[in-house]
Amino acid sequence: MDFALNEEQLELQEMVRDFVEKEITPYAAEMDRNNQSMPGLLEKAADMGLLNVIVPEEYGGPGLDSVTVAVIYEELGKGCAGVATSMAANSLASYPILIAGTEEQKQAHCDLLNDGKLAAFALTEPGAGSDAGGVATSAVKNKEAGTYTLNGTKAFITNGGIADTYLVFANTRKSGGIRGLTAFIVPKGTPGFTVGKKEDKMGIRPSNTCELILQDVVIPEANRVGREGEGFRIAMNTLDSARPFVGAVSVGLAQAALDCAVKYAKERKQFGQPIASFQMIQSMIADMAMKVETARLMVLKACWMRDQGLEFSKEAAMAKCYAADVAMQVTTDAVQVMGGYGYSREYPVEKMMRDAKIMQIYEGTNQIQRLVIANKILY
Known part of the structure; x- marks a missing residue:
């Protein structure tokens, strides 16, 4: 070790x-x-x-x-x-x-x-988020032409308006469900493929997040990734691989908020002394530091397990879930330590607090992560 x-x-x-x-x-x-x-x-x-x-x-x-x-x-x-x-x-x-x-x-x-x-990963839709089986975007195969025609709308797609290539999930079964979920590569500029509204978000605002609209988008069969109906497995394996990296970004965000809070606590004076000398502030700082370090170790363990070729789905969910919760808790506490200044946009922690919330939502909500963890333990 x-x-x-x-x-x-x-x-x-x-x-x-x-x-x-x-x-x-x-x-x-x-x-x-x-x-x-x-x-x-x-x-x-x-x-x-x-x-x-x-x-x-x-x-x-x-x-x-x-x-x-x-x-x-x-x-x-x-x-x-x-x-x-x-x-x-x-x-x-x-x-x-x-x-x-x-x-x-x-x-x-x-x-x-x-x-x-x-590149952009296009799975989420207005009516399909946590339930990937609810994807309504359709993919109809034309056997003679060797093509698929895609129709549907994707929502909350990171890099949606600025990507050059898109990994789009659509359903090849009329009845829908996870058995028909299939992945396709859709290049930018494909006829019928357009960018819809750009989201005006609470946090991570520099990240481009857009709606995608597919109207009779024809792509060659060669752009299908994997077999028909294999999309759900591909999506779940993808999320397993990516979740520790959400955890890593969460750790970085939490560490930055902790650094700001520590710096402020040393400089800010009340009752004639730095607030860092007050035990209540020291207790908050200590708890924040322990959470950040624990989250970092969980992320690194999940990544190490993946590198070793070990089963790491549970650990990936744990790392993402815990680190995202820590980011929310630590950024909130950083605002509290800094008081009115923390709530002001003059200081960066209010932005960090807004940014942290999405970590608990995207790439599988933290409620879904807990279901993944429980299923791995119980079944």
Whole structure:
């Protein structure tokens, strides 16, 4: 058992930390106000190799293990959870292809990511969130033409308005249900495929989140990922792989809030002394620090188990659920420690608190995570 990062991981951590401190943190408030990332930021991230972190070496990527990817996402989460979400969406949209795609699909998709392009994972719909079997987007096969025609609407899609390629889940059975759920690659600009409204969100505002509309979108059969009806398994395996990274972003967000609270507690004076000297504040800081450290260890364990080829579905759900809850608790406590200043947009913790809420919602709500955990324990 070794808790030390190796030399390569430490170098990457320092590199990303430096990038965050220069390119993300100073502009986080402005991006939050403007509801978009800074112009050129994602291009700079691509130049840093932050958009293709899960691409294997055989497809031209860095071939990083899950622990290293988690270290990177934690640093990004410290700077801005919204920016980190946009970058992490590339990983989420890539796993279905890496899990079940053909060699041609894997190479083509990885080439896009290596070129700094963005991807989007399109599963959620207005009427289908936690219940993936409720996906109503249809995929009708034309055997003679060797094509599928897709019709439907997707909701709350990260990178929806700015991606170059989309991993879309649709149902190939008229009766619907999980047995017909199937994954498809839909390139940007495909006729009939349009971007709908952009969401005006409470948090992670620099992350582009849009509705997608598919009206008689015709794609070749070669764009189907896996077999018909295999989409549910692909989606669940994808979420298992990606959930620890949501946990990593949550840890980074919580750590940043804790750092702000500690700095403020040392500087703020009341009754003639820094509030850090008050036992009530010390108790809050200690609890916050314990939660952050516990969440970090849970994330790293889930990632390590994945890297070892072990069954890690339960641990992935635990890591995501606990770290997301910790992010919400610690950011809320950071606002409390800072009092009125914490509630003001002059300080970053109110943004962090708003950003933290989504961690308990996306990529499987924390209620769904608890069901996953319970099912793994009980059955």
